[in-house]
Every structure is written in C-alpha cells, then in structure tokens.
Amino acid sequence: MKCEQIGELLPDYLQGSLSPDQHRTVNAHLEQCADCSEEVAVWRKLSLLPVEQPSPRSRVRFEAMLQAYQTGRSNQPPSNSRWRKLFSPWNVLGWLSSPLGAAAWSAALLAIGVFAGFHTVSPPKPPSPSPELAQVEAELANTKQLVVLSMLQQQSASSRLEGVNFTTREEQLNPQVLSALLHTLRYDPSVDVRLAALDALGRHSAQPQVRSSVVNALQEQQSPLVQVALIDQLVEWHDREAKSRLEKLRQSQDLNPSVRQHADWAISKLN
Amino acid sequence: MTLAPDEDLMLQVRDGAGEMLGVLFDRYQGPLFNFYSKLTGDRTLSEDLVQEVFLRILKYRQSYRPGTPFRAWVYQIARNARIDHFRKFPRERAFDPDMLPPVRPTDSAQEHQEVELLHRALLQLPEDKREILLLCRFQELKYEEIAELLGCELNTVRTRIHRALQELRKSFHQLTQGPAPKSASAAASENLPPRGGRHEV
Numbered sequence: 218m219k220c221e222q223i224g225e226l227l228p229d230y231l232q233g234s235l236s237p238d239q240h241r242t243v244n245a246h247l248e249q250c251a252d253c254s255e256e257v258a259v260w261r262k263l264s265l266l267p268v269e270q271p272s273p274r275s276r277v278r279f280e281a282m283l284q285a286y287q288t289g290r291s292n293q294p295p296s297n298s299r300w301r302k303l304f305s306p307w308n309v310l311g312w313l314s315s316p317l318g319a320a321a322w323s324a325a326l327l328a329i330g331v332f333a334g335f336h337t338v339s340p341p342k343p344p345s346p347s348p349e350l351a352q353v354e355a356e357l358a359n360t361k362q363l364v365v366l367s368m369l370q371q372q373s374a375s376s377r378l379e380g381v382n383f384t385t386r387e388e389q390l391n392p393q394v395l396s397a398l399l400h401t402l403r404y405d406p407s408v409d410v411r412l413a414a415l416d417a418l419g420r421h422s423a424q425p426q427v428r429s430s431v432v433n434a435l436q437e438q439q440s441p442l443v444q445v446a447l448i449d450q451l452v453e454w455h456d457r458e459a460k461s462r463l464e465k466l467r468q469s470q471d472l473n474p475s476v477r478q479h480a481d482w483a484i485s486k487l488n
Numbered sequence: 489m490t491l492a493p494d495e496d497l498m499l500q501v502r503d504g505a506g507e508m509l510g511v512l513f514d515r516y517q518g519p520l521f522n523f524y525s526k527l528t529g530d531r532t533l534s535e536d537l538v539q540e541v542f543l544r545i546l547k548y549r550q551s552y553r554p555g556t557p558f559r560a561w562v563y564q565i566a567r568n569a570r571i572d573h574f575r576k577f578p579r580e581r582a583f584d585p586d587m588l589p590p591v592r593p594t595d596s597a598q599e600h601q602e603v604e605l606l607h608r609a610l611l612q613l614p615e616d617k618r619e620i621l622l623l624c625r626f627q628e629l630k631y632e633e634i635a636e637l638l639g640c641e642l643n644t645v646r647t648r649i650h651r652a653l654q655e656l657r658k659s660f661h662q663l664t665q666g667p668a669p670k671s672a673s674a675a676a677s678e679n680l681p682p683r684g685g686r687h688e689v
Contacts, residue, residue, distance in 0.1 A: 227653070228624075228631065228646040252657070259657045263625050265603045266610070271521040275535050279513050279542055286546050287506050375550060412547055442543075453576050 220246075223253055231260050281475045285441035286408070288473075362391050369397050374407040381413040390421055399430045408440050415446050422454050432459050435466055441473040448476075448483045460487045494558035502549045512558075513542055519627055520566055526622055527570070529611055540569045560633040563623065567637065602664065609660035617652035624649055 223246045229235050230243045247254040368380025381401065384394055401414040421427050435447050444466075451459040466472065467480040494515065500508045517538055524534035544565050552561060610618055623629050623637070635645045 224650045224654075225646065228649045232624075232631070255661070256653050256657045259606070259660055260625070260653060262602070262606055263610075263621070265599070266526070266607055267603070268518070269522055269525050269531070271517055271535055271538065272531075275517060275521070275538060276513070278535075278539055279510075279517070282539060282543060283506060283509060283546075286543075378550065409547065409550065442546075445543075 220250060220253055223247075223250070227253070227256065231257070278475075282442075285445070285473055285475055288441065358391070362394055365394055366397055369401055374410055377401070377405065377407070377410045378413050381410060381417050385417050385420065390424075395421065395424065395426070399426070402430065402434055403437060408442055411438070411440070411443050412446055415443070415450060419450055419453070428454065428456060432456070432462050435459075435462055441476045444473070444476045445479050448479050452483045452486045455487065457487055460484055463487070495554070495556070498545075498549075498552050498558050498561075499554060501545070502552050506546065509542065509545065512545075516562060520562070523563075523566065523622055523627055524570065526607075526610065526626070527615070527619060533573075537566070537569055537573060540573070541566050544569060557633065559627075559629065560637060563627060563629060563633075564637055567619075605663045606660055609656055609663055612659050613652065613655055617648070617655055620645070620648050621652050621656065 223243055226235060226239055226243050230240065235243065247257060365380055365383050368376055368383060371377050371380070381398065384390060384398060387394075390398070398414050398418055402411055402418060405411045405414065415431070418427050418431065431447055431450055435444065435451075438444050438447065448463065451463070463480045463484050467477050467484075472480075492511075494512060497508045497512050501512070520538045520541055521534050524537045525531055528534060541562065545562070548565070552558075610621070613621070620634065620638070623634050624631065629637070631642055631645050631649075635642045638645065640648075
C-alpha cells in the first residue's frame with residue numbers, strides 16, 4: 218500500500234480504532250516506510266511534552282469570580298419601575314388573547330399572506346418595491362417589534378432572555394426596542410438577562426445613546442459580574458472617554474476587589 | 489459525589505447550583521490551561537482565557553442541554569473565547585517561538601532536548617494544524633467531537649490530522665537533524681519502539 222492510502226488509515230490507527238486486518242496492514246507498511254513510521258513516533262512522542270500547571274492564583278481568581286457571580290445574582294435591583302408596571306400584566310398567552318394581541322396577530326397573518334402572495338405571483342423586483350409591499354413589510358416589522366417588547370416584559374427570566382436574543386437577529390434596532398434593551402440593561406432583576414442585554418447592545422455601538430448608557434450603567438450596577446462585563450465592553454470599544462468614569466469607579470469604597478483590579482487593567486488598556 | 493459525571497454537575501450549575509462549578513473547574517482548568525498554553529505559548533494569556541471560559545459557562549449555562557457531552561461543549565466555548573480574544577486584541581497575537589515555556593528536566597538529557605525540539609516544532613506549525621493536534625492528542629476529544637467543534641466532516645478531520653502530523657514530523661526532523669535524511673533518533677526514547685518495529689496501540 219502507498220503512503221497516501223496508509224495516511225488515510227493512520228489517524229484511526231493512532232486511536233486504536235482500526236479493524237485487526239487494517240491494523241496489520243498499517244503495521245506492515247510502517248516496517249518498510251521510514252517517513253510513516255516516524256510520523257507515528259512523533260505522535261507518540263507528543264505525550265512526553267510537559268504538562269504545565271496553572272499558578273495557584275488561578276483557583277483564587279476563579280473563587281472570586283464565582284463569589285462575585287453568586288453575590289450579583291442574589292443582589293437583585295428593584296424591578297418596580299414605571300416602564301415595567303406599564304406592561305406587567307402582559308404575558309404571551311394573555312397578550313395574544315387580548316383584543317390588541319388578537320388584532321396584531323390578525324394583521325400579522327394577513328400581512329404574511331399578502332407578502333407570500335406577492336412573492337409567489339411575481340418574481341421580486343428589487344429596484345422599485347411597490348408601496349403595498351413596503352407597507353406589508355413595515356407591518357411585519359411592527360408585529361415583530363411588539364412580540365420582542367412583550368417578551369422583554371415577561372415574568373420568567375428565560376423568556377426575557379429569549380426576547381433579548383431575538384433582538385440580536387436584527388441588524389438595525391427600532392428605537393423602541395433599543396430603548397427597551399437599554400432599560401433591561403439598567404433594571405432587569407436577573408443578572409443573566411442584564412448580561413445578555415449588554416451583549417446585544419454591544420452590536421450597536423454606532424448609536425451614541427448605547428455608548429453613553431453603558432458608561433452610565435458602570436456607576437449604577439452593583440453586581441460585580443455586570444460591572445466586569447461593562448468594563449470589558451468599554452475596552453472593546455476603546456472608549457477613551459470611559460477612562461475618567463473608570464477612575465471614578467475604582468475610587469468607590471465598597472467596590473469588589475476583583476472589579477477594582479479589572480478597572481485598573483481597563484484603564485491601562487485605554488491609555 | 490466528586491465522581492459525578494461532568495454532565496450531571498453542569499446540569500446542577502445550570503439549575504442554579506453555581507458552587508458545583510468548582511468541581512468542574514478542578515477537573516478542567518489543567519487541560520484547558522495546557523490547551524491554551526501549547527496553542528499560544530503564553531502562560532498569562534492562557535490563565536486569563538481559562539477564567540474567561542468559566543465566566544462564559546456561567547453566562548451561557550442556560551444554553552447547556554442535557555445529553556450534550558460536557559467536554560465537547562466546554563471546548564466549543566474555549567475555542568470561541570480564544571477567537572474573540574484575538575479579534576479584540578489582534579496585536580497580542582504575535583508569537584515568538586523563542587519564548588518557549590520552560591521544559592522540565594527529565595532523566596535523559598537527550599530526551600529532554602528532543603522534547604524541547606518537538607515542542608518548538610509544534611509551536612512552529614500553523615495555528616489550525618497545531619490546534620487539531622492538541623485537540624485529539626491532549627484533550628481526549630473523539631474525532632466525531634472534533635468534527636462538530638470545527639464544523640467539518642469526519643473524514644476532513646482525519647485528513648487534517650494526518651496533514652498536521654506530516655508537517656510536524658518534517659518540522660521536527662529539520663530541527664533535530666537538518667533537512668538531510670533521518671538517523672536513528674526516532675528510537676532514542678525508550679518509550680518509543682524502534683523505527684520499523686511493531687506499533688501496537
């Protein structure tokens with residue numbers, strides 16, 4: 218057998234998963250072929266590479282991170298904001314069965330029907346979309362936006378998380394959805410949802426409102442985990458204006474030591 | 489209790505028992521650290537990335553589904569953490585092969601030197617080749633899991649492993665003997681069978 222054919226078998230040979238026949242074939246080839254047998258030797262020799270140990274500091278850092286996370290999860294900020302109260306009776310099923318929900322879904326179904334009709338009857342004509350099509354698309358977008366806004370108001374954190382994730386599918390955020398996301402970042406009672414909102418907002422740094430809200434959130438957030446994520450985001454944006462706010466943050470007396478350390482790191486990165 | 493499967497522990501973490509992550513940390517910080525340090529040659533960065541992996545496990549724990557092998561899931565996170573890091577800080581990617589981590593002395597000076605050269609040869613490989621070798625040789629991932637991780641076919645994984653190994657052999661060969669044909673060095677280590685000998689796995 219040629220080296221090429223043996224080469225196809227070699228990875229399974231090295232894992233010991235060849236049939237006895239194939240194994241013998243490879244062995245016979247290795248006895249004659251210096252290159253292939255050296256490949257096997259190099260593979261085995263890899264096991265001699267030293268196993269490196271992380272420093273003991275690593276475990277300490279992990280403990281601090283975990284503790285910060287647990288503390289952050291138990292320190293829930295107040296959630297009875299006006300915005301939340303305004304929508305709080307909503308839940309998906311309740312909303313869908315309400316007259317407004319029913320009307321929205323009827324409109325959506327109609328819009329989908331008309332939209333599908335346009336696409337099946339005639340091929341799409343991108344240069345000049347008809348006003349009807351534009352209207353249908355606008356209605357669809359509107360419905361999607363209502364669904365997202367409703368999800369962000371759910372009682373269950375996982376539904377709100379889903380709502381946040383939903384927004385990441387859109388390249389451009391509607392101003393209302395954007396402001397709902399910014400609100401979630403500031404006031405959502407769940408650390409996970411606030412972190413997800415930050416991730417989602419990270420994609421829209423071109424909007425000045427987003428940057429300023431993230432910088433402001435730095436002072437407001439009490440959860441070390443969210444603080445660390447905010448700091449990371451500012452470093453990622455190379456937001457030099459954030460430096461003074463970071464310096465102010467690190468002066469706070471009750472700041473978690475890991476966050477202070479992280480703020481120092483960020484300040485050095487932004488220099 | 490410490491012998492609970494990784495998957496059970498991760499489900500507990502997902503359901504709010506964050507403290508169980510400590511057990512997973514003890515099991516995985518070593519392998520992950522070695523994965524990163526052999527991949528990047530940078531101990532400090534490797535420790536940072538290990539921390540990032542565990543932070544991400546907490547952040548994305550709700551996305552862990554029962555039945556998903558934890559090892560494969562965690563290496564997916566580890567790969568993404570590294571990719572994201574180098575996207576954020578591309579300048580730190582520069583790697584100097586002379587800045588090798590220290591190699592521990594072993595019984596034999598020759599073996600020590602060989603190991604050092606092999607390490608150097610590994611670090612000289614293009615990163616994708618180095619990564620696939622690390623994943624299958626050191627991280628105990630099955631080829632199927634690697635295929636899923638890299639988003640390619642199983643046969644492609646086999647081909648890529650073989651190509652990476654071919655290149656590693658050439659590179660190691662050049663370092664040990666120059667480009668001329670080989671000598672008996674492959675048989676130098678007593679852990680290895682003599683060249684042309686039997687290779688039972």
